[in-house]
Amino acid sequence: MPLRLFNTLTGQLDPLEPADGKALRMYACGPTVYDYGHIGNFRTFLQIDVLRRFLQLSGVALRHVMNITDVDDKIIRNAAQAGVSIGEYTARYEAAFFEDLDALRVQRPEQIARATEHIGQMVALIQKLAEAGAAYQAEDGSWYFRLRAFPEYGKLSKKDLSGMEDGARVDVDEYEKDSARDFALWKAPKPGETSWETAIGQGRPGWHIECSAMAMEYLGESLDLHAGGEDLMFPHHENEIAQSETVTHKPFARHWMHVRFLLVDGRKMSKSEGNFYTLRDLLLKGYKASAIRLALISVPYRHQLNFTFDGLVEATAAIDRLRTFHQRLTEGQFGPGATPAMQEAAHKAHADYLAALANDLNTAEARAPIFDLVRAANTAIDQGQFLAADRDAILAVLKDFDAVFDVIADNDAEPTRQALAWAEREGRMAEVAPELLAAQSISDEAIEALVAERTLAKRQRNFARADQIRNELAEKGVVIEDSKDGVRWKRK
RNA sequence: GGCGCGGUACCCAAGUGGUAAGGGAGAGGUCUGCAAAACCUUUAUGCGCCGGUUCGAUCCCGGCCCGCGCCUCCA
Numbered sequence: 184m185p186l187r188l189f190n191t192l193t194g195q196l197d198p199l200e201p202a203d204g205k206a207l208r209m210y211a212c213g214p215t216v217y218d219y220g221h222i223g224n225f226r227t228f229l230q231i232d233v234l235r236r237f238l239q240l241s242g243v244a245l246r247h248v249m250n251i252t253d254v255d256d257k258i259i260r261n262a263a264q265a266g267v268s269i270g271e272y273t274a275r276y277e278a279a280f281f282e283d284l285d286a287l288r289v290q291r292p293e294q295i296a297r298a299t300e301h302i303g304q305m306v307a308l309i310q311k312l313a314e315a316g317a318a319y320q321a322e323d324g325s326w327y328f329r330l331r332a333f334p335e336y337g338k339l340s341k342k343d344l345s346g347m348e349d350g351a352r353v354d355v356d357e358y359e360k361d362s363a364r365d366f367a368l369w370k371a372p373k374p375g376e377t378s379w380e381t382a383i384g385q386g387r388p389g390w391h392i393e394c395s396a397m398a399m400e401y402l403g404e405s406l407d408l409h410a411g412g413e414d415l416m417f418p419h420h421e422n423e424i425a426q427s428e429t430v431t432h433k434p435f436a437r438h439w440m441h442v443r444f445l446l447v448d449g450r451k452m453s454k455s456e457g458n459f460y461t462l463r464d465l466l467l468k469g470y471k472a473s474a475i476r477l478a479l480i481s482v483p484y485r486h487q488l489n490f491t492f493d494g495l496v497e498a499t500a501a502i503d504r505l506r507t508f509h510q511r512l513t514e515g516q517f518g519p520g521a522t523p524a525m526q527e528a529a530h531k532a533h534a535d536y537l538a539a540l541a542n543d544l545n546t547a548e549a550r551a552p553i554f555d556l557v558r559a560a561n562t563a564i565d566q567g568q569f570l571a572a573d574r575d576a577i578l579a580v581l582k583d584f585d586a587v588f589d590v591i592a593d594n595d596a597e598p599t600r601q602a603l604a605w606a607e608r609e610g611r612m613a614e615v616a617p618e619l620l621a622a623q624s625i626s627d628e629a630i631e632a633l634v635a636e637r638t639l640a641k642r643q644r645n646f647a648r649a650d651q652i653r654n655e656l657a658e659k660g661v662v663i664e665d666s667k668d669g670v671r672w673k674r675k
Numbered sequence: 676g677g678c679g680c681g682g683u684a685c686c687c688a689a690g691u692g693g694u695a696a697g698g699g700a701g702a703g704g705u706c707u708g709c710a711a712a713a714c715c716u717u718u719a720u721g722c723g724c725c726g727g728u729u730c731g732a733u734c735c736c737g738g739c740c741c742g743c744g745c746c747u748c749c750a
Contacts, residue, residue, distance in 0.1 A: 212750080220750090227750040257748080341678065342746075390748090412750030413679095419749095443680080444744065451744070481698085482688070487680075487743065494687065497699040504698085507713065539689090547689050551697040561714055565705085646708060653711080664712045671712090 184541040186237060188408075189485055191416060191439040192339055196543055199238075199438055202407055206244035210398040210436070211292065212411035212419070215252040215390075216276040217261055219461040220283050222479065222490060223452050226445040227412045229476060230484035230544070232289040234410070234440070236587040237540045247292035248401045250394055251277055253299050254387055259376055269377050270299070283462045286472045286598035287479075288589045296397040298388060304396040305388045306381045308430065309368050313383075317429045321360065324371035324384045328391075330364045333425040339439060340417035366422050368392045391422035395435070399427060409436035413443045442484045449489055465495070466602035469616040471595040474499040477588065483545050501554075503673075505591050508557045509581055510671065512574050515564065521572035525563055529576035532556035536584060546588075553584050599623075622660035622674060630661055634672050637663070 190197040201207040211231050214220060238245060252258075253273040262272035284291070298305075309326055312318035317332035330336055337343060367389040372378035378385050388396075398406060404427070411420065420439065427435035444451060447458035465475055470492075478498040482488040532552040539548035560577055563569040585591045603623065606612050637652040653663055660675040 214750080215748095224750045255748090340745080343677085414745070414749055417678095417746065442750070444750075446743070449743075451749095453749090478687095485680090486688090489687085489743095491687080493699080497687065500700090501698050504713095511713085545689075547687095547698095548696075549689095551689070554697055558715085565714060641708085644708075650709080657711085662712060665707065665710095666713065673712095 184241065184537055186234075186241065186541050187543060188234075188438065188440060189543050190437075191441050192436075194341075197438060199408060201243065202405070202437065206246045207238060207407045208246045208402040209408040209410065210248045210250075210394070210402060210406055211409075212394060212415055213249040213251050213295075214280050215255055215257065216273045216280055217255070217257045218276060219463060220280050221452060221459060221461050222465065222475070223412075223445040225283065225287055225289075225462060225475075226479045226488060226490075227442040228284065228289050229287060229479045230442045231410050231440075232287075233480050233484070233540075233544055233546060233587055235290055236589070237544060240537075240583060240586045241541075245293060246402060248294040248296055248398060249292040250397050251280075251295060251297045252390060252393060253277065253297050254377065255390060259387075262377075263375070282601065286462060286466070286601065287476050288472070288594065294401050296401065298393045298397070301393070301397050301400060302379050302381065302388060304400050305369075305392045306383050308392060308396045308399075308426065309383055311430045312368065312426060315429055317425075318368055319361065320384070321371075324386060325367060326369035326383060326386075327360055327365040328368050328422065328426060330362060330366070330425070333429050335428070336421060336425050339421050339424060342417060342421075366391060366418065368426070391419055392426060394419070395423045395426040398423075398435075399431075404431040404435075405433045406436040408438045408440060410440040410442070413441045416441050440484075443487050445479070445488045445490050447490045452490075460490075463602050463605060464614070466599055467606055467611070467615045467619070469619040469622075470495045471499060471502075472598040473502050473590040473593070473595050477502055477590045480546050480588065481550065483543070483547055485543065501550075502590050504557065505553070505581075506593060506673075508561065509578075509591050511561075511564065512578055512581075515574070517569055517571040517574050519572075520570040521576070522563070522568055522570055525560065525569060525573035526576055528556055528559045529573070529580050533580045533583065536580070540587065549587075553580070556580060618660055621658060625656075625659045625661070630656065630672060634663065634670055638670055 186199045187196040188199045189195070199207070211228075214224060235245060235247060251273075254269055258269050258273060262269045265272060281291075309318055312328065313320075313326075315332070317329050318326050319329060320326050369383060369386050369388060369392070371384065371386045376387070378387050398409070409420065409423075416439075424435050446452065447456075447460070450456055450458060452459050462472075462475065466472065474495050475498075478490070478494045479488065481498065532555060535552035536549050539545045539552070542548070556577060560569065560573070563573070581591060599619070600623075603615065603619075606615055633652050633656060637649045640646075640648040640652070656663060656672070662673055662675050664671045664673070
C-alpha cells in the first residue's frame with residue numbers, strides 16, 4: 184500500500200514514491216552537535232525513523248542523507264570557551280548523538296554528511312549564485328543571498344513577505360546587508376575564529392547553504408523528500424529552496440515533511456523554562472529506552488506531543504503487555520492446526536495496521552489493531568481455542584509491528600548500562616534514580632539462581648523462604664510471575 | 676498583528692455525516708499456598724460553547740471562548 188504523506192508544499196496528502204522508480208531520495212536535517220540531544224530533537228528523528236521503517240516495510244529502497252552541522256556560531260563559541268578545536272569539540276557530541284540514536288533504535292541514514300567536509304561544494308554553490316546575480320559580498324567579506332532574486336520565496340511556509348518593509352524589524356545583525364531579510368551564505372571570520380580560505384574569501388559557511396549543497400551533492404538537484412522539524416520550515420527550508428532553485432530552476436524537493444514540536448507540560452521545551460530533558464536524563468531516571476521510543480512515536484508526527492512522565496509510565500506498561508504476550512506465544516505449547524477465527528483476526532489486524540501507517544503515518548491508529556489482536560488471542564488461548572498456526576500468524580503480525588515500532592524486542596539493558604557508564608565518567612551519579620542503582624546491583628545469573636531456589640522452596644512448601652526471596656528480588660526491581668507454564672521473571 | 680494547529684471519558688489519544696478505536700489508571704472476576712504478576716470483563720446518551728446546513732453532526736459551515744506553535748538561533 185503506497186504511503187500517503189502530508190506535503191507541506193501542497194498542503195495535502197500526496198503519495199510518496201521514488202521519482203526514478205528505484206530508491207527514494209530523502210534528505211533530513213540533522214543535529215548541530217554543540218551539546219547533548221534533547222528529547223525534542225529525538226522526537227523528530229524518531230518520527231523520521233518511523234517513515235524510514237514503514238517505507239522499508241513497504242519494499243521501498245532508500246537513499247537517505249542526514250547532515251551533521253559541525254560548524255556554527257555556538258560551536259565556535261563553545262569550543263573557544265573549552266579551549267579546544269571545533270573538531271575536538273564536535274566529535275564528542277556527534278558520538279553522543281549516535282549513541283543516543285542507537286539507544287532509541289533509530290536507524291542510521293545511508294549517508295551522513297558533515298558540513299566541514301563539504302566546504303568546497305558550498306563555495307561552488309555560492310559562486311553559482313553569484314553568477315546568477317543572487318549572491319553578493321558585503322564589505323566585511325560575508326556573502327548574502329539576495330531575496331529579491333527569488334520571487335517565489337515563502338511558498339513553503341505560505342508567508343507573504345512582500346508587505347515586509349526593510350527596517351520594519353529591528354535587525355541586530357552587525358554585517359552590511361542590502362536588505363534586512365537577506366540571509367547569510369558565508370560568514371567572514373572575526374579575529375581568532377575558525378575559518379576556511381576559499382575562492383570566495385576567508386570564512387565559514389552559513390547554515391542554510393550547507394543543506395542545499397550536501398543534499399544536491401548526494402541526491403541530485405531534485406529530491407523526492409525533504410524532512411525536518413517544524414521550526415525549520417521558516418526560514419531554513421525556505422532558504423534552502425531559494426538557494427537551490429535559483430541555481431537549478433528545478434523543484435528542490437517534491438515533498439516536504441515537517442514533524443511538529445514536542446512540548447513538555449504544555450510548553451515548548453527550553454532550558455530557561457526548566458523543562459528541558461536529554462535522553463540521558465531520562466535513562467538515568469530509570470525510564471527504559473523502549474518506553475521513551477514508544478512515547479515519542481505514538482502521537483502521530485503531525486500533532487504536537489505533550490511529553491509527560493505519566494506518558495512514559497504508560498508506554499512502559501503498554502510495552503510490558505506486548506512483551507508478555509509475545510513471550511506467551513513463543514513459550515507456549517499449542518496443538519497443530521489453525522482456527523478460522525484467529526486466522527481472520529490476525530489477517531485483519533495486519534491489514535488495519537498497515538493501512539493506518541499508510542495513512543500519513545498514523546501511529547496511534549496503527550497501535551489499536553495490534554492491541555485488539557493481543558486481547559483476542561489471549562482470550563482464545565485462555566479458552567483453549569488457539570493452535571500453532573495461529574501463533575505463527577500472529578507472530579508474523581508482531582514482526583511487522585516491530586519492524587516499525589521496534590519495542591517488543593527487549594534491547595533496553597544496553598542503553599541503560601551505557602547511560603550509567605556515562606554518568607560515572609561525567610561525575611553525574613547523583614542524578615541516577617535509586618531504584619535504577621538497586622536494579623543494577625543484581626545480575627541475571629543471580630536472579631536465575633534465586634528464582635530456582637524459590638521454586639524449590641515452593642515445591643517443598645517452604646513458603647516463608649519463597650516469599651523472602653520474592654521480596655528480596657522485588658526490592659531490586661525484579662518481578663516474579665507464577666503461571667501454569669512455569670515461573671517467569673522480568674526487570675521492572 | 677500575520678500564518679498554522681488543537682480542545683474527545685480520571686489521564687494520554689485515534690476516528691467517522693448515521694449515533695464514539697486503542698493504551699494507562701480505577702473497579703469486579705479468573706488463576707494462586709498467600710500475594711504479586713498475568714489474563715478477562717467493565718468505565719463518554721456524549722466528543723469546548725452557541726447557532727446553521729441535514730432525515731440525522733463529535734465529524735460540514737459561521738461565530739465565540741480557551742490552549743499551543745511559527746513569524747528570531749532552535750528538532
